[in-house]
Amino acid sequence: MSVGDSYDFTPATVRRLASMVRISLTEEETIKISRDLSKVVEYFGELSKLDLDRTEPTYTVTRRKNASREDRGRTGLDQATAVQNAISQDGFIKAPRV
Amino acid sequence: MITLDAGTSAAQIASLVNNQAYKATDVAEYFFERARELNPVLNAFVYLDWSKVNEQAREIDLRVSRGECLPLAGVPVAIKDVISVKGYPLTCGSRILQGYIPPFDATAVKRLRQAGAVMLGMTNTDEFAMGSSTENSFYGPTNNPWAKGRVPGGSSGGSAVSVAAGLVPVALGTDTGGSVRLPAAFTGVYGFKPTYGAISRYGVVAYSNSLEQIGIFAHNINDVALVYSCISGKDEYDGTTDDFGCDIDRSFERDVSGWRAGVISETLDGVSSAVRDATEDLLDHLGHIEVISERASIPHIGQSLAAYYLIAMSEASSNLARFDGVRYGVHPSFTDDWSTEYSRVRSAFGLEVKRRIIMGAFALSKGYYDMYYERAARFRSLISAEFEAAFAKFDILVSPTSPTLPFKFGERLDDPLTMYLSDIHTVPANLAGLPALNLPLSKSSEGGETLPVGIQLIAGFGKEDKLLSVASRLERAGAIKSDVVEPWGIVQKTQ
Numbered sequence: 001m002s003v004g005d006s007y008d009f010t011p012a013t014v015r016r017l018a019s020m021v022r023i024s025l026t027e028e029e030t031i032k033i034s035r036d037l038s039k040v041v042e043y044f045g046e047l048s049k050l051d052l053d054r055t056e057p058t059y060t061v062t063r064r065k066n067a068s069r070e071d072r073g074r075t076g077l078d079q080a081t082a083v084q085n086a087i088s089q090d091g092f093i094k095a096p097r098v
Numbered sequence: 099m100i101t102l103d104a105g106t107s108a109a110q111i112a113s114l115v116n117n118q119a120y121k122a123t124d125v126a127e128y129f130f131e132r133a134r135e136l137n138p139v140l141n142a143f144v145y146l147d148w149s150k151v152n153e154q155a156r157e158i159d160l161r162v163s164r165g166e167c168l169p170l171a172g173v174p175v176a177i178k179d180v181i182s183v184k185g186y187p188l189t190c191g192s193r194i195l196q197g198y199i200p201p202f203d204a205t206a207v208k209r210l211r212q213a214g215a216v217m218l219g220m221t222n223t224d225e226f227a228m229g230s231s232t233e234n235s236f237y238g239p240t241n242n243p244w245a246k247g248r249v250p251g252g253s254s255g256g257s258a259v260s261v262a263a264g265l266v267p268v269a270l271g272t273d274t275g276g277s278v279r280l281p282a283a284f285t286g287v288y289g290f291k292p293t294y295g296a297i298s299r300y301g302v303v304a305y306s307n308s309l310e311q312i313g314i315f316a317h318n319i320n321d322v323a324l325v326y327s328c329i330s331g332k333d334e335y336d337g338t339t340d341d342f343g344c345d346i347d348r349s350f351e352r353d354v355s356g357w358r359a360g361v362i363s364e365t366l367d368g369v370s371s372a373v374r375d376a377t378e379d380l381l382d383h384l385g386h387i388e389v390i391s392e393r394a395s396i397p398h399i400g401q402s403l404a405a406y407y408l409i410a411m412s413e414a415s416s417n418l419a420r421f422d423g424v425r426y427g428v429h430p431s432f433t434d435d436w437s438t439e440y441s442r443v444r445s446a447f448g449l450e451v452k453r454r455i456i457m458g459a460f461a462l463s464k465g466y467y468d469m470y471y472e473r474a475a476r477f478r479s480l481i482s483a484e485f486e487a488a489f490a491k492f493d494i495l496v497s498p499t500s501p502t503l504p505f506k507f508g509e510r511l512d513d514p515l516t517m518y519l520s521d522i523h524t525v526p527a528n529l530a531g532l533p534a535l536n537l538p539l540s541k542s543s544e545g546g547e548t549l550p551v552g553i554q555l556i557a558g559f560g561k562e563d564k565l566l567s568v569a570s571r572l573e574r575a576g577a578i579k580s581d582v583v584e585p586w587g588i589v590q591k592t593q
Contacts, residue, residue: 009460013460014456017456017459017460017463018452018456019441020459020463021415021419021444021455021456021459022422022437022440022441022444023441023444023445023447023452023455023456024441024442024444024445025445025452029449029452032449033449033452033453033456036453036513036514036515037453037456037457037460039513039514039515040407040457040514040515040518041457041460043404043515044404044407044408044470045404046400046401046403046404047401047404047405047408047473047474047477048469048473049401050398050401050477050480052473052476052477052480053476055476055477055479055480056476056479057472057475057476057478057479058475058476058478058479058482059308059475060308060338061294061295061308061478061482061530061531061559062294062295062338062340062531063295063340063559064295064337064338064340067337067338068337069334077201077202081201082201083425084199084201085197085198085199085201085425085426085427086424086425086426087424087429093424093425094432095424095430095436096430096431096432096434096435096436096439096440097432097435097436098435098436
């Protein structure tokens with residue numbers, strides 16, 4: 001399959017992807033997203049008309065390479081401030097069991 | 099002496115406060131009261147707290163009384179609700195971040211404070227900056243002061259409207275694919291997206307990190323340059339930042355006669371007649387300041403939108419993985435396992451955000467990565483090379499900011515693809531990382547309403563000074579005038 005072949009973005013595809021990205025969807029949302037993304041994917045087929053195989057990809061336009069700083073410790077947020085938005089206990093962040 | 103009103107510029111305010119003709123607290127009170135009065139109609143701000151504004155303004159008065167001269171002394175600034183301001187709630191227009199209060203300032207905000215600015219409040223945005231109309235916000239839509247029932251553009255609609263309506267002289271937004279320039283065009287103000295890496299993204303909630311930049315709204319080009327000079331430049335907290343070495347201070351004096359402007363031919367197809375007329379007007383104005391206009395071509399610009407959305411959605415699916423409610427925002431409960439709780443918390447995202455995360459996960463998944471995400475990344479090289487070829491011949495490029503005038507609420511909400519098409523002329527600059535500026539060029543009538551029309555200038559990588567030079571000449575020649583407007587369409591002349 002290449003770009004431009006119509007990809008059928010079925011509700012089953014949406015459910016599979018939604019579980020991978022950990023988002024629970026209602027049935028109504030699943031159907032709407034499947035319908036919308038079918039159209040969007042079809043539109044993305046625009047790119048298939050171009051011969052890009054010999055063009056190198058660009059992942060960022062910054063012209064800087066390996067920005068680094070001196071490897072020396074420094075103070076950041078103190079612990080109480082760092083956890084103030086979390087549910088915390090004794091300075092630890094509390095999370096659901098795995 | 100200048101008296102304070104809704105159209106007083108940031109530069110004038112700074113001068114008044116530095117000379118102690120006005121106190122920063124008086125300036126803050128004037129704009130805060132104005133914001134409080136008009137916000138119920140406009141819904142530009144999602145957070146306004148007088149005690150915090152007053153506290154900052156008093157601090158500025160103290161600094162001025164000690165003899166400090168501050169470039170933005172007492173200037174009230176509105177901040178888009180995706181940029182961290184220490185102690186102000188940050189929600190990204192989303193239910194999922196309710197209750198989050200950043201414990202630190204974004205670098206841009208920190209630099210604004212150092213320059214003497216006062217953060218007046220947080221402004222409305224499409225959820226996580228994903229949208230072109232500011233309709234996709236947990237707080238409801240922002241209204242365009244020019245006409246009841248019209249969108250202000252997005253995603254930085256709240257910041258654009260706060261400036262257009264004179265609730266602040268300047269505001270910050272973010273521009274990932276046009277989210278500063280489009281609302282600037284729809285509300286009749288300047289909207290500036292700098293070169294990628296010019297302003298630190300530290301403290302900006304990441305949506306599509308390889309595309310987005312903080313941008314600036316203002317009524318005049320001098321204020322744009324003033325704010326830009328205070329917040330731009332290398333930052334050790336953002337490894338993509340750089341000093342581009344362009345001379346902002348001298349850009350206004352530079353002679354632009356003999357410069358070449360290239361109108362991107364491909365972007366004139368399919369635009370509304372009002373937008374086409376405004377483009378023609380701009381070419382006339384450029385002629386008056388002796389800038390030579392010719393047709394330019396970016397042959398594959400039409401495919402930019404597809405590449406842009408593929409990259410933006412892919413990066414979004416990765417960047418938004420961090421919202422699990424564990425460290426901030428809506429918290430999980432502790433009854434079910436991690437995965438179930440995490441999925442439940444993340445169901446608090448709005449529909450558009452869910453759609454983009456799911457599409458992005460698809461474009462990055464095994465078997466589809468090469469055809470979608472990587473193909474878009476290859477296209478990015480192609481479009482960058484086409485821009486580079488054009489800039490070998492031209493100093494600046496010209497194109498419409500939006501193909502249409504501000505549209506009506508609900509008009510594009512049901513069909514995401516139609517909404518995405520609003521960005522067709524703004525996304526190319528983000529793909530190539532180029533600086534671009536919406537000029538509030540003219541007004542047009544539609545159905546008895548007067549609506550603003552914006553045209554954008556694009557310059558080469560790191561050449562923002564060229565945009566400022568041309569805009570400044572046009573402004574002084576009387577070709578551009580951005581007035582304060584109150585609901586609905588009542589124009590207040592700026593000083």
